[in-house]
Amino acid sequence: MKEIKIGLIGAGTVGSGVVNLIRKNSGIISNKTGIKISIKKVADTNQEVKNKLKLDDKIFTTNAEEIIEYKEIDIIVELIGGINPAKKYIIEGMKEGKHIVTANKALLSQYWEEIFSLANKYNKLIGFEASVAGGVPIIKSIREALIGNRILKIYGILNGTTNFILTKMEEEGYEFKQALEIAQKLGFAEKDPTYDIEGIDSAHKLQILSSLAFNSNIDFKKIYYEGISNIDLTDILYVNNLGYKIKLLAIAKIDKEEGVCECRVHPTIIPIANPLSSVRKEYNGILVEGDAVGVQIYYGKGAGSLPTASAIVSDIVDISNKILTNQSLNTYQLYKKNNELKIKEIKNIKCRYYLRFKTVDKPGVLAKISNILGQNNISISSVLQKETGQKVVPIVMLTHLALENDIINSLKLIDKLDVVKEKSKFIRIEDGI
Amino acid sequence: MKEIKIGLIGAGTVGSGVVNLIRKNSGIISNKTGIKISIKKVADTNQEVKNKLKLDDKIFTTNAEEIIEYKEIDIIVELIGGINPAKKYIIEGMKEGKHIVTANKALLSQYWEEIFSLANKYNKLIGFEASVAGGVPIIKSIREALIGNRILKIYGILNGTTNFILTKMEEEGYEFKQALEIAQKLGFAEKDPTYDIEGIDSAHKLQILSSLAFNSNIDFKKIYYEGISNIDLTDILYVNNLGYKIKLLAIAKIDKEEGVCECRVHPTIIPIANPLSSVRKEYNGILVEGDAVGVQIYYGKGAGSLPTASAIVSDIVDISNKILTNQSLNTYQLYKKNNELKIKEIKNIKCRYYLRFKTVDKPGVLAKISNILGQNNISISSVLQKETGQKVVPIVMLTHLALENDIINSLKLIDKLDVVKEKSKFIRIEDGI
Numbered sequence: 001m002k003e004i005k006i007g008l009i010g011a012g013t014v015g016s017g018v019v020n021l022i023r024k025n026s027g028i029i030s031n032k033t034g035i036k037i038s039i040k041k042v043a044d045t046n047q048e049v050k051n052k053l054k055l056d057d058k059i060f061t062t063n064a065e066e067i068i069e070y071k072e073i074d075i076i077v078e079l080i081g082g083i084n085p086a087k088k089y090i091i092e093g094m095k096e097g098k099h100i101v102t103a104n105k106a107l108l109s110q111y112w113e114e115i116f117s118l119a120n121k122y123n124k125l126i127g128f129e130a131s132v133a134g135g136v137p138i139i140k141s142i143r144e145a146l147i148g149n150r151i152l153k154i155y156g157i158l159n160g161t162t163n164f165i166l167t168k169m170e171e172e173g174y175e176f177k178q179a180l181e182i183a184q185k186l187g188f189a190e191k192d193p194t195y196d197i198e199g200i201d202s203a204h205k206l207q208i209l210s211s212l213a214f215n216s217n218i219d220f221k222k223i224y225y226e227g228i229s230n231i232d233l234t235d236i237l238y239v240n241n242l243g244y245k246i247k248l249l250a251i252a253k254i255d256k257e258e259g260v261c262e263c264r265v266h267p268t269i270i271p272i273a274n275p276l277s278s279v280r281k282e283y284n285g286i287l288v289e290g291d292a293v294g295v296q297i298y299y300g301k302g303a304g305s306l307p308t309a310s311a312i313v314s315d316i317v318d319i320s321n322k323i324l325t326n327q328s329l330n331t332y333q334l335y336k337k338n339n340e341l342k343i344k345e346i347k348n349i350k351c352r353y354y355l356r357f358k359t360v361d362k363p364g365v366l367a368k369i370s371n372i373l374g375q376n377n378i379s380i381s382s383v384l385q386k387e388t389g390q391k392v393v394p395i396v397m398l399t400h401l402a403l404e405n406d407i408i409n410s411l412k413l414i415d416k417l418d419v420v421k422e423k424s425k426f427i428r429i430e431d432g433i
Numbered sequence: 434m435k436e437i438k439i440g441l442i443g444a445g446t447v448g449s450g451v452v453n454l455i456r457k458n459s460g461i462i463s464n465k466t467g468i469k470i471s472i473k474k475v476a477d478t479n480q481e482v483k484n485k486l487k488l489d490d491k492i493f494t495t496n497a498e499e500i501i502e503y504k505e506i507d508i509i510v511e512l513i514g515g516i517n518p519a520k521k522y523i524i525e526g527m528k529e530g531k532h533i534v535t536a537n538k539a540l541l542s543q544y545w546e547e548i549f550s551l552a553n554k555y556n557k558l559i560g561f562e563a564s565v566a567g568g569v570p571i572i573k574s575i576r577e578a579l580i581g582n583r584i585l586k587i588y589g590i591l592n593g594t595t596n597f598i599l600t601k602m603e604e605e606g607y608e609f610k611q612a613l614e615i616a617q618k619l620g621f622a623e624k625d626p627t628y629d630i631e632g633i634d635s636a637h638k639l640q641i642l643s644s645l646a647f648n649s650n651i652d653f654k655k656i657y658y659e660g661i662s663n664i665d666l667t668d669i670l671y672v673n674n675l676g677y678k679i680k681l682l683a684i685a686k687i688d689k690e691e692g693v694c695e696c697r698v699h700p701t702i703i704p705i706a707n708p709l710s711s712v713r714k715e716y717n718g719i720l721v722e723g724d725a726v727g728v729q730i731y732y733g734k735g736a737g738s739l740p741t742a743s744a745i746v747s748d749i750v751d752i753s754n755k756i757l758t759n760q761s762l763n764t765y766q767l768y769k770k771n772n773e774l775k776i777k778e779i780k781n782i783k784c785r786y787y788l789r790f791k792t793v794d795k796p797g798v799l800a801k802i803s804n805i806l807g808q809n810n811i812s813i814s815s816v817l818q819k820e821t822g823q824k825v826v827p828i829v830m831l832t833h834l835a836l837e838n839d840i841i842n843s844l845k846l847i848d849k850l851d852v853v854k855e856k857s858k859f860i861r862i863e864d865g866i
Contacts, residue, residue, distance in 0.1 A: 021581055021725050028583055032576075032648050129578070135726035137570075137578030143465075145562070145570030148454055148746030150461055215465050275711060275732065292454050292743040293568035293733060299708065300729035310725040313581030325758075 001034060004320040007041040007067035007098075009089055010079035011049045014103055014130070015042070017305030018077060018312050019053050029313070035320050037313070041067045068092050074323055075316055078102040087111060094124040099323070101315040103130035103308060106195075109207035109220045125322065127315025132205040133158060133284045135307035136300040137314065142212045142288065149290030151213035155270075155430065156250040158205040160282035160302045161196035162228050164188045166236070166246060167280045175233050188282050198227035199265040202250045210252035210263050213288075216341040218263055224346040225265040235356060235427065238384065238396050244269045245277045246427065259340045262349055269354050269429040347405040352381070352429035355397045355407075357414065358422035361388075365419045366395065372417075376410040378402045392421050398429065434467060437753040440474040440500035440531075442522055443513035444482045447536055447563070448475070450738030451510060451745050452486050462746070468753050470746070474500045501525050507756055508749055511535040520544060527557040532756070534748040536563035536741060539628075542640035542653045558755065560748025565638040566591060566717040568740035569733040570747065575645045575721065582723030584646035588703075588863065589683040591638040593715035593735045594622045594629035595661050599669070599679060600713045608666050621715050631660035632698040635683045643685035643696050646721075649774040651696055657779040658698040668789060668860065671817065671829050677702045678710045679860065692773045695782055702787050702862040780838040785814070785862035788830045788840075790847065791855035794821075798852045799828065805850075809843040811835045825854050831862065 006022075008015055022029075022037050030036055042055055043064040050060040061067070067076060068089060076093040078100060080086050086107050090100050100119075102108070108115060108128055119126050129139045133156070142151065157163050161183055168179040180197065183189035195201045203225035211218045228248050236246050249268035254261050270277055275297050279285035284302030289295050301307040359365045366385070373380060384396040399407075411424045439455075441448055455462075455470050463469055475488055476497040483493040494500070500509060501522060509526040511533060513519050519540050523533050533552075535541070541548060541561055552559050562572045566589070575584065590596050594616055601612040613630065616622035628634045636658040644651045661681050669679050682701035687694050703710055708730050712718035717735030722728050734740040792798045799818070806813060817829040832840075844857045 017725075025581055025583060025725070028648070029581060032580060135578075135723075136729060137574050140573065140578050141570050144751065145573050145747045146568075146743065147465060147750045148458055148462060148743045150458060215461070275708075278708060278711060290568075290743065292450075292458070292739040292746075294740060296569060296731075296733035298729075298731060301727045306725040307727060310579065310581045310723065313725075314578045317580045318577065322758075325755075 001030060001036050002324050003036045003038050004075065004316065004323065005038050005040045005073050006075050006077055006316065007043070007070055007073040008039060008077045008079065009043045009064045009067055010081070011042050011044040011053060012079065013305045014308045014312070015044070015077075015079040016049070016053060017309030018079070021306060021309040021313055029317065033317055033321070035317060035324070037316055037320070040073055041070055043067050064089055068096050068098070073098055075099045075101055075319055077312060077316070078104060079312075081106065083107055083110070087115075090115065090126075091118055094118060094122040097124075099125045099127075099319045101127040101130075101312055101319065103128070103312065105131040105201070105204040105208060109204040112207065112211055112220070113217045125319050127319055128208070129315050130308045130311035132208050133286060133298070134300070134302040134304060135310040136284055136286065136298050136302060137311070138209065138286050138288075138298050139212065140314070141298060142209065146288065146290050146293060149292045150254075151288065151290050152254055153289040154206075154209055154213055154250070154252040154286065155276060156202070156206065156209065156286040157247055157276060157279050157284055158250045158286070158302065159196055159202045159248060160284060161189045161193065162202070162248040163279065163284070164282045165197070166228060166231070166248065169231070169233055170236050170240065170245070173233065176229060176231060197229050199225035199248060202248060202265040206250035206252060206263055206265055209250070209286075210261065213252060214254065214261055214341055218341070218343065222343040223263045223265065226267070228267050230425075231267050234394070235354070235425070238356070239269055239354065239427075242382070242384070242398065243272050244429070245272060247276060247279070249276075249430065251430065255344060260342050260344050262344050264346060264349070267427055269427050271431060347408065349404050350401050351404075352401055352431060353399045353407055354427040354429055355399065355411075356425045357395045357420060358392055358424075359395055360419045360421060361391060361393045362419065368417055368419065369395065369414055372410050372413045373399070376406040378406055378410055434463060434469050435757050436469045436471050437508065437749065437756065438471050438473045438506050439508050439510060439749065440476070440503055440506040441472060441510045441512065442476045442497045442500055443511065444475050444477040444486060445512065446738045447741045447745070448477070448510075448512040449482070449486060450742030451512070454739055454742040454746055462750065466750055466754070468750060468757070470749055470753070473506055474503055476500050497522055501529055501531070506531055508532045508534055508752055510745060510749070511537060512745075514539065516540055516543070520548075523548065523559075524551055527551060527555040530557075532558045532560075532752045534560040534563075534745055534752065536561070536745065538564040538634070538637040538641060542637040545640065545644055545653070546650045558752050560752055561641070562748050563741045563744035565641050566719060566731070567733070567735040567737060568743040569717055569719065569731050569735060570744070571642065571719050571721075571731050572645065573747070574731060575642065579721065579723050579726060582725045583687075584721065584723050585687055586722040587639075587642055587646055587683070587685040587719065588709060589635070589639065589642065589719040590680055590709060590712050590717055591683045591719070591735065592629055592635045592681060593717060594626065595632075595635070595681040596712065596717070597621045597715045598630070599661060599664070599681065602664070602666055603669050603673065603678070606666065609662060609664060630662050632658035632681060635681060635698040639683035639685060639696055639698055642683070643694065646685060647687065647694055647774055651774070651776065655776040656696045656698065659700070661700050663858075664700050667827070668787070668858070671789070672702055672787065672860075675815070675817070675831065676705050677862070678705060680709060680712070682709075682863065684863065688777060693775050693777050695777050697779060697782070700860055702860055704864060780841065782837050783834050784837075785834055785864060786832045786840055787860040787862055788832065788844075789858045790828045790853060791825055791857075792828060792852045793854060794824060794826045795852065801850055801852065802828065802847055805843050805846045806832070809839040811839055811843055
C-alpha cells in the first residue's frame with residue numbers, strides 16, 4: 001500500500017464531503033488502486049469545522065500557509081473558491097512542489113493561461129474535474145475518452161440552481177421570483193444568487209470545457225452570457241405549447257469558418273425531443289458531439305457535497321498514480337495550443353429566434369411588424385396570436401435562421417411603433433442536437 | 434513529438450475505422466498529447482482490405498504472427514473478435530512485450546481471470562474501452578472517475594441491435610420477426626443474430642462492467658441472460674398503456690446482504706420517467722449509481738466503425754502516455770479482488786412482475802388465478818382485463834415485490850388450469866432508478 005498525503009484548504013460543503021468520503025470509502029479505494037489517501041492537514045477559517053469533522057489538533061488549522069509549508073504533503077486540495085487568496089495558495093503550493101486539485105471554476109476560467117503556464121513551469125498537475133458538473137466526469141471524458149475526436153459542439157446545462165428554478169416555473173407554474181425563493185429555501189440557491197442566475201457560473205464552466213474541447217485558451221471576457229432573470233412564466237408556457245423547452249444552455253461550437261468558435265451562455269429554446277429537455281431540477285446534463293463518436297450525453301448531479309467530493313477523489317487518485325510511478329508529467333499538460341481560435345461576437349451569430357411582442361389589438365399590427373422583420377432579412381416560420389379579449393395582446397413568432405444583429409435592429413424599430421406597448425423580447429433557439 | 438507504434442490485427446468495420454480515424458485526426462491527437470500514433474502493420478485474412486484502405490506492401494499482411502514478432506510494435510490492437518485465434522494473439526503479444534487494446538467482449542468476459550492474470554504476470558496493459566458501449570467511456574468512468582464510490586447499481590442498454598428492434602416494434606407496430614428483418618437489412622443485426630437477440634452480447638458486457646464496478650471476478654457462466662425473441666408486440670402495447678417501456682437491460686446490483694450481487698440480462702419493464710426509457714434505436718445508455726455521486730447516465734452510440742474507433746484511440750493514447758513516461762504499470766491493474774462476491778441465482782431474486790394470461794372468458798377465472806398467486810405469496814398491484822368480445826381473453830397483472838421462484842411455481846400451477854389456453858408470460862419490472 002502506498003500513501004499519498006493530502007492537505008485540504010477549505011472545509012465547507014465540498015471540503016467536508018471530501019473528508020467524509022475518504023473516511024467512508026478508503027477501503028474500496030485502496031482495494032481498487034493500492035493507494036492510501038491520508039489527510040494530513042485541514043485548514044479552515046471557521047474553527048467549528050474542527051469539531052464538526054472530528055479533526056484532532058495535529059490535523060486542523062486555521063492557517064492555510066501551514067499546508068503550503070508542510071513538506072510531506074503531495075497534493076493540496078483547494079476548496080475555498082473565489083480568486084483571492086485561492087490563487088495565491090495554488091501558485092505558492094505549486095512552487096513548494098505540491099500538485100493541486102481544485103473545484104475553483106471562477107479562478108481557472110479567468111486565469112486559465114497564467115495558472116496552467118505556472119503548472120507547466122513547475123511541472124505540477126492540476127486536477128479540476130470538480131470545477132464543472134460536480135461528479136459527472138465531463139472533463140476526463142473530453143480530455144481522455146474523446147481524445148481521438150474533433151469536438152464539434154457542446155451544449156451544457158451546467159448550473160443546477162437555474163435548472164431547478166426553470167423546472168419549478170415550468171412544472172409548477174411559478175414566476176421567476178417565487179421559484180428563486182423556493183430554491184433559496186431549499187439550499188439550491190445562494191443568498192446572493194447573481195453568479196448563478198445571471199449565467200456567470202455557467203460561463204466560467206464553459207470557458208473550461210471549450211478551452212479543453214478546442215485546445216485553445218478561450219478568453220473568458222469574450223464569452224457572452226445572459227441569465228434567466230428575465231424569463232417570464234408566460235414565455236415558458238408559449239414555448240411548451242410549441243413543443244419546446246427553455247433551458248439555460250452553455251453553448252460552444254466550432255464554426256464552419258476555420259478558426260472561429262461560438263461560446264455563449266443564455267436561455268435557449270430546445271425541442272422536447274432533445275434529451276437535454278429531460279434534465280430536470282438540480283441535475284446537470286452535457287451533450288458533446290465529436291466527429292467520430294457522434295452525439296453523447298453525460299448526466300448527473302452537478303453540485304452537492306458528496307457528488308463533488310467524488311470528482312475530487314478521482315483527481316487525487318489520478319495524480320497519485322502519476323506521483324507513485326514517477327511519471328514525468330508533461331504529457332498530461334495541455335500540450336500545444338491552438339491559439340488562433342477567435343470567438344464570434346454575439347451580434348454575428350446566426351440561429352432561430354422566438355420573438356414576443358405586446359401590441360394593441362387592431363388591424364394592420366401584424367403587417368407592420370412583419371414588414372420590419374422582412375426588411376431586415378428575417379423570415380418567419382410560425383406565428384401564434386390567440387384571441388384574448390384584451391386590448392393589449394401578445395404575438396409570438398418563431399423565425400427561420402437569422403443574424404442576431406438583424407434581430408436587434410428589427411426589435412429597435414418595432415419597439416418604436418405606437419402599436420407596440422412593451423419592450424419586445426427574443427429568446428434564441430437551438431434545434432440541432 | 435513521441436512516436437507510438439501500432440500493429441492492427443483485423444481490419445473489418447472497426448479496424449478500418451481505427452485506420453481512418455488515426456489518419457484523419459492525427460494532427461488533433463498530436464496537438465493535444467504530443468504523441469504520434471504510427472500504424473506499422475495491419476493484418477487481415479481478407480486481401481481486399483489492402484486496396485480498400487490504401488495500405489502499402491510493407492504495412493499490409495495476411496499473417497497476424499508478423500505483428501506479434503515485429504520487435505518495434507508497442508501496442509497490438511486486436512479487432513478480430515471471438516475466442517480463437519484472438520486469445521492466442523493477445524497472450525503471445527503480451528509475452529513478446531506488447532500492450533493490448535481490444536474490443537473483444539466475448540473473450541474478456543469468458544477468460545477474464547486468465548487474461549488479466551497474464552497481463553499482471555507480463556506487466557502489460559490491456560485497454561478494453563471499446564468492448565462495452567462503443568464510444569461511450571463507461572469503462573474509464575467506472576474505473577477512474579467513480580473510483581471514490583461504492584457502485585450500487587448498473588442498468589445498461591448495452592446492445593444496439595435489440596434496442597433498435599424494440600424501438601421499431603414500439604414506435605412502428607412491428608412484430609419481433611419483422612423488426613429483426615428490418616434491422617438486418619439496415620446492417621444493425623447480423624445474419625445470425627443469436628448473440629444479440631438472445632442477450633449473450635449484453636451478458637458479455639455486463640460481466641466486464643460488473644467485474645470492474647464490484648472489483649470482483651464475476652463468473653460469466655453465472656450471469657443469467659434471456660433475450661427479446663419472445664417479446665410480443667402486444668406486451669409492448671400493454672406496458673406502454675400502463676406508463677412503462679420494455680428494454681433489454683443488463684442489471685448489476687449489490688444486494689443489501691453482504692457479499693452477494695445480482696447480475697442478469699433480460700427484457701425489463703421500466704417506467705417512462707426513467708431516463709433510460711428515452712434511449713431509442715441503436716443507441717446505448719447506461720445508468721450507474723454510486724454512493725457518493727448518486728445516479729448518473731451515459732448515453733451515446735454503442736457500436737459502429739468510428740464511435741468504436743474513438744474508444745480504441747482513447748485506449749491507445751492512455752497506454753502511450755504510460756509507456757512514454759516509463760510508468761511502472763501495476764497501479765492500473767485491477768489491484769486486489771473482492772473474491773467473495775457471489776451471484777444470486779435468478780430464482781432467488783425479488784422484483785415486481787408483469788404477468789399475462791390467456792384464459793377463456795367466463796366467471797371465476799380471475800378468482801382461480803388470484804388464489805394461486807395469493808397462496809404463493811404474490812400480491813397483485815394492478816389488473817387489466819379488457820372487453821374483447823372474444824372467447825379467449827388476455828388478463829394482464831402487475832405484482833408487488835415477489836420472489837422469482839414463487840412466480841415460476843405459480844405459473845406452473847396456473848398453466849394447468851383448464852381455463853388457461855396458452856403458456857402464461859412474465860416480464861420483470863425494475864421501478865427504482
